[in-house]
Amino acid sequence: MSESQKSFLKKHKREKIIIRLFQILIAVTFIFLWEYLSSHKIINSFIFSSPSKIVSTVYKLYLDNNIFNHLFTTIKEILISFSIGFIFSMFFSLLFYYINPIYKVFDPYITMLNSLPKVAIGPLILIWFGANTKSIIIMALLINLIVSTITIYTGFTKTDKNLLLLFKTFNASKLKTFIYLILPNSYMSIISSLKINLSMSFIGVIMGEFLVSKEGIGYLIIYGTQVFNLDLVLAGVVILVILSYIFYKPISILEKNIMKN
Amino acid sequence: MNKVLSICNLSKNYNTIDGEIKALDNITFDMYDNDFIAIVGSSGCGKSTILSILSGIIKDYDGCIDTCNQKIGYMLQSDCLLPWLNIWENAILGLKLTNKLSKENILNVKNLLKKYNLYEFKDKYPTNLSGGMKQRVALIRTLATNPDILLLDEPFSALDYQTRLVVSNDVYEIIKKENKTAIIVTHDIAEAISMTNKVIVLSKRPATIKKIYDINLNNPSTPINNRNDEKFMEYYDQIWKDLDKNV
Ligand SMILES: Nc1ncnc2c1ncn2[C@@H]1O[C@H](COP(=O)(O)OP(=O)(O)O)[C@@H](O)[C@H]1O
Numbered sequence: 001m002s003e004s005q006k007s008f009l010k011k012h013k014r015e016k017i018i019i020r021l022f023q024i025l026i027a028v029t030f031i032f033l034w035e036y037l038s039s040h041k042i043i044n045s046f047i048f049s050s051p052s053k054i055v056s057t058v059y060k061l062y063l064d065n066n067i068f069n070h071l072f073t074t075i076k077e078i079l080i081s082f083s084i085g086f087i088f089s090m091f092f093s094l095l096f097y098y099i100n101p102i103y104k105v106f107d108p109y110i111t112m113l114n115s116l117p118k119v120a121i122g123p124l125i126l127i128w129f130g131a132n133t134k135s136i137i138i139m140a141l142l143i144n145l146i147v148s149t150i151t152i153y154t155g156f157t158k159t160d161k162n163l164l165l166l167f168k169t170f171n172a173s174k175l176k177t178f179i180y181l182i183l184p185n186s187y188m189s190i191i192s193s194l195k196i197n198l199s200m201s202f203i204g205v206i207m208g209e210f211l212v213s214k215e216g217i218g219y220l221i222i223y224g225t226q227v228f229n230l231d232l233v234l235a236g237v238v239i240l241v242i243l244s245y246i247f248y249k250p251i252s253i254l255e256k257n258i259m260k261n
Numbered sequence: 262m263n264k265v266l267s268i269c270n271l272s273k274n275y276n277t278i279d280g281e282i283k284a285l286d287n288i289t290f291d292m293y294d295n296d297f298i299a300i301v302g303s304s305g306c307g308k309s310t311i312l313s314i315l316s317g318i319i320k321d322y323d324g325c326i327d328t329c330n331q332k333i334g335y336m337l338q339s340d341c342l343l344p345w346l347n348i349w350e351n352a353i354l355g356l357k358l359t360n361k362l363s364k365e366n367i368l369n370v371k372n373l374l375k376k377y378n379l380y381e382f383k384d385k386y387p388t389n390l391s392g393g394m395k396q397r398v399a400l401i402r403t404l405a406t407n408p409d410i411l412l413l414d415e416p417f418s419a420l421d422y423q424t425r426l427v428v429s430n431d432v433y434e435i436i437k438k439e440n441k442t443a444i445i446v447t448h449d450i451a452e453a454i455s456m457t458n459k460v461i462v463l464s465k466r467p468a469t470i471k472k473i474y475d476i477n478l479n480n481p482s483t484p485i486n487n488r489n490d491e492k493f494m495e496y497y498d499q500i501w502k503d504l505d506k507n508v
């Protein structure tokens with residue numbers, strides 16, 4: 001390796017470390033500032049809570065032994081909505097791609113549904129399907145399905161015309177064309193659809209829990225607001241942040257692996 | 262000589278929303294074993310359309326074609342290598358798609374890659390290869406399926422002039438060594454004369470056959486050397502006069 005290459009790599013590495021340092025610095029400063037301001041009564045800790053109060057609230061929830069119930073409920077709902085969302089969006093994308101007239105017929109309705117604020121029909125869903133997990137999952141599906149379907153479908157349609165022609169010159173079957181061309185060509189779109197699907201599932205599930213549930217992190221948050229226990233509300237939010245980070249990780253690892261090839 | 266392909270009164274119209282496009286009008290010619298035919302014509306005249314019909318991609322046309330039970334391999338205008346597959350995987354793609362992944366055929370691809378100096382790049386990806394190398398990989402991918410007749414659609418149009426000369430030499434050699442019958446579409450007259458034994462000149466759209474030249478050079482040799490043949494310029498001038506130029 002030449003000197004210039006070495007120094008280039010060194011510089012690159014240093015830049016990465018500095019960026020990471022700043023990222024940590026921001027988080028640490030934020031937490032300490034928050035703690036400092038509320039413990040010195042510069043901000044009202046009853047309304048704004050504080051990191052230490054949030055930690056002790058989480059600990060209390062843990063001692064009361066129901067934190068895992070709430071956590072488990074929310075995780076289960078998110079995973080179900082995410083999986084059903086993925087399977088259905090894959091199915092609809094395939095349907096739209098291979099039987100394109102169906103897409104053309106539904107196109108205006110899809111656009112309409114997509115721009116409708118789904119929260120607006122939340123109360124209706126509650127009435128139609130009852131105050132239960134089913135409603136929460138339907139809520140989440142309503143939110144994640146359309147966007148992730150459109151993302152995957154668009155990925156399919158972006159397949160290079162010349163490559164499709166190439167497959168025709170080999171008289172490739174529809175199945176082989178899909179497996180060896182359309183699918184690998186759409187990996188990136190599928191990954192973005194997974195990401196969108198995940199955040200939409202979070203939104204949908206928490207919204208659903210706001211409306212109907214008796215357990216779950218969304219329930220903790222809405223309950224905290226009602227009894228004006230803002231430590232509990234913020235504890236719920238912090239748990240959600242951590243949860244979404246954990247859920248995102250496998251997808252970004254998948255993305256990195258695919259990018260490499 | 263065995264007839265391997267006959268085309269008679271081939272016509273083709275494309276129907277589009279904006280109207281009907283007449284692409285081919287009454288094309289008739291035959292092809293014999295080990296023929297190397299060039300089709301020249303201005304761009305947009307219908308050359309690719311002929312190849313698409315011969316290869317079976319386009320199924321509605323008027324007239325008749327008889328491919329005499331010959332297997333046809335079609336190499337498209339651009340190299341069309343899949344960017345996410347390495348050179349080896351690209352080279353055997355045709356075999357995979359046509360369900361011909363036998364030990365024998367795989368060995369054949371290996372030998373072809375070795376023969377044409379690509380084997381050491383088998384684990385590289387298309388982005389790491391030069392245009393000429395990619396073109397050769399695309400040709401090997403087509404050859405791997407063992408076609409009797411090769412259709413080449415402007416195989417060198419994406420290459421710069423010097424690479425083009427060298428690669429056309431290579432491709433010529435590959436086709437002769439592998440004993441293939443081939444049709445090459447080009448709008449480069451010099452390429453047509455230097456590589457083939459028959460040049461079909463098409464008119465502008467709708468394509469009709471203007472003239473067919475049997476190329477008989479004094480000292481036929483490799484395409485690059487053929488360009489210096491005494492009769493080369495003679496053919497060149499004639500075909501140049503025949504060609505419709507869209508200016
Ligand atoms: N699928 C198609 N639909 C409509 N028109 C087409 C289609 N393919 C080719 N054409 C038209 O037919 C004519 C001949 O096309 P092509 O055979 O590709 O020409 P060339 O290969 O000689 O440049 C062009 O004018 C082109 O616009």
Ligand SMILES: [Mg+2]
Nearest residue numbers: 308309338414
């Ligand atoms: Mg063409």
